Amino acid sequence: MSDSKITVRVNEKLPGPKDSLRVTGHGVVRVIAPDGTVKAESVFENLITDVGDAYYAAMAAAGVSPAAPSAPTLVTGMKLGTDNTAAAKNTSGSALGAYVTGSNATFDAGSPAVTSLGAGLGVEVGYSATWAAGTATADGICEIVIVDDAATDAISTSAHTISRAVFTALDKSIYDGLVITWYHKFLGA
Amino acid sequence: MFRADVQDALRRVEAEAMSLHRGPGSIVGYGVAVVGDEIIPFHNLVTTVGDAYYGAMAIAGVSPATPSAPTLMTGMKLGTGVTAAAKSGAGAALGTYLSGSNATFDSTYPQGAAVGGDSGYTVTYSATWAAGTATEDAISEVVIVNDAATDATSTAANTLSRAVLDPVANKGATQALTIIWNHTFLGS
Numbered sequence: 001m002s003d004s005k006i007t008v009r010v011n012e013k014l015p016g017p018k019d020s021l022r023v024t025g026h027g028v029v030r031v032i033a034p035d036g037t038v039k040a041e042s043v044f045e046n047l048i049t050d051v052g053d054a055y056y057a058a059m060a061a062a063g064v065s066p067a068a069p070s071a072p073t074l075v076t077g078m079k080l081g082t083d084n085t086a087a088a089k090n091t092s093g094s095a096l097g098a099y100v101t102g103s104n105a106t107f108d109a110g111s112p113a114v115t116s117l118g119a120g121l122g123v124e125v126g127y128s129a130t131w132a133a134g135t136a137t138a139d140g141i142c143e144i145v146i147v148d149d150a151a152t153d154a155i156s157t158s159a160h161t162i163s164r165a166v167f168t169a170l171d172k173s174i175y176d177g178l179v180i181t182w183y184h185k186f187l188g189a
Numbered sequence: 190m191f192r193a194d195v196q197d198a199l200r201r202v203e204a205e206a207m208s209l210h211r212g213p214g215s216i217v218g219y220g221v222a223v224v225g226d227e228i229i230p231f232h233n234l235v236t237t238v239g240d241a242y243y244g245a246m247a248i249a250g251v252s253p254a255t256p257s258a259p260t261l262m263t264g265m266k267l268g269t270g271v272t273a274a275a276k277s278g279a280g281a282a283l284g285t286y287l288s289g290s291n292a293t294f295d296s297t298y299p300q301g302a303a304v305g306g307d308s309g310y311t312v313t314y315s316a317t318w319a320a321g322t323a324t325e326d327a328i329s330e331v332v333i334v335n336d337a338a339t340d341a342t343s344t345a346a347n348t349l350s351r352a353v354l355d356p357v358a359n360k361g362a363t364q365a366l367t368i369i370w371n372h373t374f375l376g377s
Binding site for chain 1: 250256258261293298300303376
């Protein structure tokens with residue numbers, strides 16, 4: 001192609017805001033009493049970190065030929081914490097601030113899963129994890145992350161964290177269970 | 190790396206797209222069609238099928254459910270239809286297929302790159318039609334599909350994303366056409 005006579009033909013009628021595709025995250029934390037009732041509940045909105053952006057983009061292109069880029073290290077579960085630093089795209093807000101020992105949990109059986117919300121309404125990817133009574137016992141649980149190193153009973157750095165949420169603090173006694181259901185919604189318009 | 194003028198055009202259309210779409214957690218699609226000495230910027234529409242595709246790709250292989258990946262995208266096709274892009278229905282697929290325009294992605298695509306500055310991460314798709322292929326005076330639509338091996342129109346079920354070109358691309362018999370198409374992932 002010649003570089004000598006380049007013309008950029010500006011389209012004055014480019015589509016407007018309706019051609020974006022939204023990815024947002026939300027979820028709910030439930031503390032389950034020994035009798036199976038919901039003892040406490042907190043709804044949250046999450047933040048997908050810079051690492052999460054890269055993760056989802058890499059997943060989007062993984063294996064597509066001819067370049068066939070590799071998938072990133074896959075996420076494996078969640079971890080809990082007690083630090084309420086606001087969630088952020090990077091730096092300290094993009095990872096757990098204060099890890100709850102023993103709270104590393106892989107995703108529940110059947111998770112993750114994708115669900116259509118209906119024609120034109122997008123899809124939701126659902127992750128869930130469960131902490132049984134006697135595990136991750138702590139007062140003031142207020143942060144949660146999705147990570148790729150859930151097998152490790154230790155805090156995760158930002159490099160391992162695709163998403164973080166801060167919510168109203170909940171107490172989990174030694175007798176309580178805890179269930180987190182977390183959705184990432186993909187919607188183009 | 191693209192030519193400087195193509196990079197400039199991509200930056201312009203990206204800036205325009207981001208200014209229009211920068212809201213909580215968005216994936217923005219935009220690109221340029223380069224034919225002869227012209228660069229035509231465009232925005233895209235991710236279809237309902239595209240939503241499902243990216244949702245499925247996002248969790249493919251993740252344990253313990255380990256869902257399968259969907260049928261992967263393979264390339265692009267061109268057309269001359271002008272129906273506005275839509276999530277589903279007629280606007281979610283090529284309107285009028287341009288015979289012989291089925292093209293797989295270029296050899297090093299798709300590829301990813303950080304936008305930087307907390308502005309997300311971009312997946313770039315690119316396809317090229319050499320001189321003598323897909324010759325047409327009024328190329329007005331392009332799609333990313335999972336059946337690029339087939340020299341025929343694609344249904345909405347096979348279409349990840351569609352863009353309508355305005356102005357149209359005029360591809361002479363001696364000209365090549367390259368389409369560079371970005372999907373920028375920016376979560377919130």
